[in-house]
Amino acid sequence: EAQVTQNPRYLITVTGKKLTVTCSQNMNHEYMSWYRQDPGLGLRQIYYSMNVEVTDKGDVPEGYKVSRKEKRNFPLILESPSPNQTSLYFCASSRGVANYGYTFGSGTRLTVV
């Protein structure tokens, strides 16, 4: 089944403790992206990648890092999480955003206390 898989689904952590949310897609898509969803704000793009070793900032990149060492994987790294990063995070992939949109994972609900 074609899908975007992210783990974990739920995560509670403490301020300052580094964490990684993994994302993997099995559709051989070039484009991958991370979004965060917050009530009343909709979805906002954090980072995106156009291919292996090509990444760039989205609208809200502060406090996040990403890497794209393999085409299928696009992990999101929070090196020093803070409470304002409590959110619902979605990984997404696409073979062409304008023509196909993004295919989304099931989401990771992160709580930073």
Added chain:
Amino acid sequence: AQSVTQLDSQVPVFEEAPVELRCNYSSSVSVYLFWYVQYPNQGLQLLLKYLSGSTLVKGINGFEAEFNKSQTSFHLRKPSVHISDTAEYFCAVSDEAGTALIFGKGTTLSVSS
């Protein structure tokens, strides 16, 4: 820069009634428009998209949308809703670079019997 405005944050309707979820967009370039649905505790699923051609676009689950260039709108409609259509709906436009979808803040559709 592109932007999307969803005119209603919540839309309550009764089962089997018609529904329209309103979306206006702002874009200075060619427009690629999307509607996504998010069921509780799930990721986003593509309902339909407009790239070019016919202004009436049909999607999954009986939904359709009409692209209106003069009014810069892309409203989503369904002639008869079911309880199972209860979800959050997001309108989105592709950005100029083709690397991001810019989302509206969402409309919560609540269908009751």
